[in-house]
Amino acid sequence: xxxxxxxxxxxxxxxxxxxxxxxxxxxxxxxxxxxxxxxxxxxxxxxxxxxxxxxxxxxxxxxxxxxxxxxxxxxxxxxxxxxxxxxxxxxxxxxxxxxxxxxx
Amino acid sequence: xxxxxxxxxxxxxxxxxxxxxxxxxxxxxxxxxxxxxxxxxxxxxxxxxxxxxxxxxxxxxxxxxxxxxxxxxxxxxxxxxxxxxxxxxxxxxxxxxxxxxxxxxxxxxxxxxxxxxxxxxxxxxxxxxxxxxxxxxxxxxxxxxxxxxxxxxxxxxxxxxxxxxxxxxxxxxxxxxxxxxxxxxxxxxxxxxxxxxxxxxxxxxxxxxxxxxxxxxxxxxxxxxxxxxxxxxxxxxxxxxxxxxxxxxxxxxxxxxxxxxxxxxxxxxxxxxxxxxx
Amino acid sequence: xxxxxxxxxxxxxxxxxxxxxxxxxxxxxxxxxxxxxxxxxxxxxxxxxxxxxxxxxxxxxxxxxxxxxxxxxxxxxxxxxxxxxxxxxxxxxxxxxxxxxxxxxxxxxxxxxxxxxxxxxxxxxxxxxxxxxxxxxxxxxxxxxxxxxxxxxxxx
Numbered sequence: 001x002x003x004x005x006x007x008x009x010x011x012x013x014x015x016x017x018x019x020x021x022x023x024x025x026x027x028x029x030x031x032x033x034x035x036x037x038x039x040x041x042x043x044x045x046x047x048x049x050x051x052x053x054x055x056x057x058x059x060x061x062x063x064x065x066x067x068x069x070x071x072x073x074x075x076x077x078x079x080x081x082x083x084x085x086x087x088x089x090x091x092x093x094x095x096x097x098x099x100x101x102x103x104x
Numbered sequence: 105x106x107x108x109x110x111x112x113x114x115x116x117x118x119x120x121x122x123x124x125x126x127x128x129x130x131x132x133x134x135x136x137x138x139x140x141x142x143x144x145x146x147x148x149x150x151x152x153x154x155x156x157x158x159x160x161x162x163x164x165x166x167x168x169x170x171x172x173x174x175x176x177x178x179x180x181x182x183x184x185x186x187x188x189x190x191x192x193x194x195x196x197x198x199x200x201x202x203x204x205x206x207x208x209x210x211x212x213x214x215x216x217x218x219x220x221x222x223x224x225x226x227x228x229x230x231x232x233x234x235x236x237x238x239x240x241x242x243x244x245x246x247x248x249x250x251x252x253x254x255x256x257x258x259x260x261x262x263x264x265x266x267x268x269x270x271x272x273x274x275x276x277x278x279x280x281x282x283x284x285x286x287x288x289x290x291x292x293x294x295x296x297x298x299x300x301x302x303x304x305x306x307x308x309x310x311x312x313x314x315x316x317x318x319x320x321x322x323x324x325x326x327x328x329x330x331x332x333x334x335x336x337x338x339x340x341x342x343x344x345x346x347x348x349x350x351x352x353x354x355x356x357x358x359x360x361x362x363x364x365x366x367x368x369x370x371x372x373x374x375x376x377x378x379x380x381x382x
Numbered sequence: 383x384x385x386x387x388x389x390x391x392x393x394x395x396x397x398x399x400x401x402x403x404x405x406x407x408x409x410x411x412x413x414x415x416x417x418x419x420x421x422x423x424x425x426x427x428x429x430x431x432x433x434x435x436x437x438x439x440x441x442x443x444x445x446x447x448x449x450x451x452x453x454x455x456x457x458x459x460x461x462x463x464x465x466x467x468x469x470x471x472x473x474x475x476x477x478x479x480x481x482x483x484x485x486x487x488x489x490x491x492x493x494x495x496x497x498x499x500x501x502x503x504x505x506x507x508x509x510x511x512x513x514x515x516x517x518x519x520x521x522x523x524x525x526x527x528x529x530x531x532x533x534x535x536x537x538x
Contacts, residue, residue, distance in 0.1 A: 061491075064505075066487060076497060170462065
């Protein structure tokens, strides 16, 4: 399991509720480093992709105003317990990570 | 109205330390709990561990939104990894803390007779590192806070069980901590009690003051303000700075004595750490 | 199926070569599925940001969009927001914070099985309107709420 993404997915009555918590600085580029006087460079997730059994369920474009250690929750139908949900992100530096979780 | 409250509280404050000359921790604890349950009659005793959220509905809703997937879980995971990573000599933290997984934080801090001092979780972590040839960790955030978060999480559900041993040495620590809690300090000349005892539930600018009962149960804490984890002594330092007092060092005698008294005052309440706060 | 929907959206919003290239599938799939809409994210006004995202800023107020946000944010750096859309065929939900230096916060593109629901935590620099925009069938709908911020949430 990737270190930066925690995923919890539960299906009930045909609807899967997904909750995810990602460890990421989401630095806006406008915060000053008091020690150096310069701004901390912008470092934030730009794209999120969530897929179920290989099909994209949700994708998102993010800006710097998503909070640090971002949280995202969404719902979708058509999955059953035991299916796999995948969450991945790419940030403005080109770094990325992804994680898979079994839908409970 | 507020001015009267301040004057009344000042008079009460003067009365408090003299009344406690012959300290009786068990009675203090009873009185402390009684004061808060009287002040907030609609709050069940165990709910005090939720601090401000026990007494303010609007902020409680936001807190519950955070608890859907709380940011401290990241720290707990990191702490667990750290806890299970062996030292250079091959041993792990488990050798110092055999009860970590079952829950051990409810017994901290404790007075160590041999060392003749109060030991906190964070101090114990560094003692463990020292005994195993590792460098000490800084006390306020980072790895120390992550380890503490893991230990705190494992101890969730246990009831606070700080023991004030009936010995002159241990009582001295208790009394010093109690004195610190009620003593005024800083340019703003305020005590912990001024905010968290006499004015618990009232507003100070845009913030609502949390009751001191249940204060320590959820530490270490992920504060949105810090955008990260911090230990109890990190918060003590911040609070002291907020009344324009020079903070003591984390794990100093002063803060450990305060923690001893402060944590004892929540004995019997269920631990719910780590927590997320504003 | 979802990729096609996404390309269609991008090319309909595009003003320039970029949009055309994506629509034609010329930008090969790599780590990022499609170009990050820089212009929209750098727009300093809500309408310009919506225009940049969807190719139009004509929004119809809708009571079928529910925005849940605190009346007074405890900390502007982390404000929990939930958007629920009962509009049929909700294809995308966009969140904007009018008083932030750059209002566009996020756009969620929903696959055909996704419900009109997103919940996240955002930064607000000061008291501001939070605007939720829903795209469905080539039309834009919106609703907004004022969230008070006593201390700015961009850092410190």
